[in-house]
Amino acid sequence: MDVVSYIRFSAILSLLLLHTVYANELPNIIFAMADDLGWGDVQYNGGNAFTPNIDKMAQSPNTILLQRYYSGGPRCSPTRGTVLTGRNHNRYCVWSTTGGTNAPDFTVPEPLALPLTEITVAEVVREFGYSTAMFGKWHLGDFVPITGGNKKWPVSHPGLHGFDQWWATERSTPTCTPNCGCFHSICLHGHYPAKETACMNYHTNKSDEILGWPDAVPGDDSDFLWNLSETFIREQVKSGKPFFLYLPFHTVHVHYIATEFYRQLYLKKNYSSDQADYYGAISALDVVIGRLRELLEELGIRNNTMFWFTSDNGPARHTPGVTNGLRGRKSSLFEGGVRVPGMIEWPAVIRSNQVSRFAVVSSDLLPTVYDILGTKPRDDRPMDGTSILPFLHGTEQSRNKTISWAFAIPGGDFDGHYNVTIAGDRYKLMAVYGKGEVQHHELYDLVEDLGETKDIAQDYPDITTQLLAQAEQWRSSVINSVHKLGCLNSD
Structure with missing residues (x-):
């Protein structure tokens, strides 16, 4: 058994043992x-x-x-x-x-x-x-x-x-x-x-x-x-x-x-x-x-x-x-x-x-x-x-799902708009919505620019386009959830 196979086998065995523990004693x-x-x-x-x-x-x-x-x-x-x-x-x-x-x-x-x-x-x-x-x-x-x-x-x-x-x-x-x-x-x-x-x-x-x-x-x-x-x-x-x-x-x-x-x-x-x-x-x-x-x-x-x-x-x-x-x-x-x-x-x-x-x-x-x-x-x-x-x-090293937020923007140039944000392992997109459309967007590299000081959306158009599509897909899903719940005003 080579080293890689051994590591995989050990990880799988560890998971099986832990699930056995859960079956006997819930944490x-x-x-x-x-x-x-x-x-x-x-x-x-x-x-x-x-x-x-x-x-x-x-x-x-x-x-x-x-x-x-x-x-x-x-x-x-x-x-x-x-x-x-x-x-x-x-x-x-x-x-x-x-x-x-x-x-x-x-x-x-x-x-x-x-x-x-x-x-x-x-x-x-x-x-x-x-x-x-x-x-x-x-x-x-x-x-x-x-x-x-x-x-x-x-x-x-x-x-x-x-x-x-x-x-x-x-x-x-x-x-x-x-x-x-x-x-x-x-x-x-x-x-x-x-x-x-x-x-x-x-x-x-x-x-x-x-x-x-x-x-x-x-x-x-x-x-x-x-x-x-x-x-x-x-x-x-x-x-x-x-x-x-x-x-x-x-x-x-x-x-x-x-x-x-x-x-x-x-x-x-x-x-x-x-x-x-x-x-x-x-x-x-x-x-x-x-x-x-x-x-x-x-x-x-x-x-x-x-x-x-x-x-x-x-x-x-x-x-x-x-x-x-x-x-x-x-x-x-x-x-x-x-x-x-x-x-x-x-x-x-x-x-x-x-x-x-x-x-x-x-x-x-x-x-x-x-x-x-x-x-x-x-x-x-x-x-x-x-x-x-x-x-x-220890069997997963990177997140398998982006993190998404949406929140109204308080004050400033985009007061009354709201921000849909998508974050992956490295890049974070912030899309400002108004009247149902993206009015503005920014992209940040959270590895190189933790303080979010430089918008790099124009430097990485492919990543920006991909995350904008994810933002819109997620936003549509949220709106669908809201409609299903029925918590809308009648006016």
């Missing part, structure tokens, strides 16, 4: 996602925040550090939809966040909540005996009916999408409430004396009812989510059931506030008060990542737990968040808006630390889970993600 799954955490906000990418636990996870011998990890959208709600469904958010009319609309020629209805017809990761794994939990920021629909109705965001809470246990806010909330300690009224003072803001109410399932949480929840929000997560994980280990934990942190979305302990870490180094809150909140989240990894080790389940850590989009404008040279920020489809920190730790499968340029997107989670479970989607609805299980096993 636990944790998907932890920060909010508005920029590419350059973590230490391993040159950030100012102290993130020793995230860095330790990135350097683990059982981790693949994904240096081309992408959020499925450039804002909160869109990405959250892609995580759960494996599909681009435009397919089910979650155009943007609350109150956002898409460009008129992209079918334009009001933005909706996550439709109950969408199939989520939680629903799929629950059919295989998993316990499921979601703790943190939902942002895919309201939890209780709004007086007078809410056309934009009808009731669509985590319990309707496969989660057995959940404690969640409908939208963002301060990352810490050091003064009044509440999540339910206008009470935030202190760091933001001129910016009093409504804390979001936590809701939870209890005896199949949706209950608000009116009592004070003082301190750091990430720490609160850790307490919920620890209890859930210990319960599942005791019961012997595999689990899926979806942990979408509120950090570091505005209003970001840190406890005094974390603020002092940065004030002592002469950072501003605003920076101390921003970086301090990140450090508090970092501690929770460390605690989770330690808990998995303590309970003896680290080996068989697939642990993802990432962010929902790039850093928000007017915050200390940085992209470390990437162009754009939150709401942009340039790299700074969608390329975010990302890594996967899974000792049973990943046997050596890797720093990879393999492109992964948040919508890859559900297809990967299907692959792990040895099952397929129950219908033929288009999936935008792809299984990265072969990549995790």
Whole structure:
């Protein structure tokens, strides 16, 4: 047997052995996602925040550090939809966040909540005996009916999408409430004396009812989510059931506030008060990542737990968040808006630390889970993600599917238009649509020009033409999905 044949044989044997493991013991799954955490906000990418636990996870011998990890959208709600469904958010009319609309020629209805017809990761794994939990920021629909109705965001809470246990806010909330300690009224003072803001109410399932949480929840929000997560994980280990934990942190979305302990870490180094809150909140989240990894080790389940850590989009404008040279920020489809920190730790499968340029997107989670479970989607609805299980096993070195986005352009020369973007292993096309046609397009080489400073569309007409055709094909598919769902306005 020659060397090439031996390598292929070994890879196939490895896959067979792993599938045997899955048949006997399904892996636990944790998907932890920060909010508005920029590419350059973590230490391993040159950030100012102290993130020793995230860095330790990135350097683990059982981790693949994904240096081309992408959020499925450039804002909160869109990405959250892609995580759960494996599909681009435009397919089910979650155009943007609350109150956002898409460009008129992209079918334009009001933005909706996550439709109950969408199939989520939680629903799929629950059919295989998993316990499921979601703790943190939902942002895919309201939890209780709004007086007078809410056309934009009808009731669509985590319990309707496969989660057995959940404690969640409908939208963002301060990352810490050091003064009044509440999540339910206008009470935030202190760091933001001129910016009093409504804390979001936590809701939870209890005896199949949706209950608000009116009592004070003082301190750091990430720490609160850790307490919920620890209890859930210990319960599942005791019961012997595999689990899926979806942990979408509120950090570091505005209003970001840190406890005094974390603020002092940065004030002592002469950072501003605003920076101390921003970086301090990140450090508090970092501690929770460390605690989770330690808990998995303590309970003896680290080996068989697939642990993802990432962010929902790039850093928000007017915050200390940085992209470390990437162009754009939150709401942009340039790299700074969608390329975010990302890594996967899974000792049973990943046997050596890797720093990879393999492109992964948040919508890859559900297809990967299907692959792990040895099952397929129950219908033929288009999936935008792809299984990265072969990549995790080391048998696939390049992505077999382009990554696609579509999002309205906020302001500038193309205000009111929308951007359809297609990214492959090397080249990225950005096509600006208006009145149903491409009004402008740009091509970038992400290997030679990570900052997207030079449009090379005229230098590579064949690649540009090919990607333009893919963009139009994908756009047509999305519009077809929207029509099938029936979420268009009548006017």
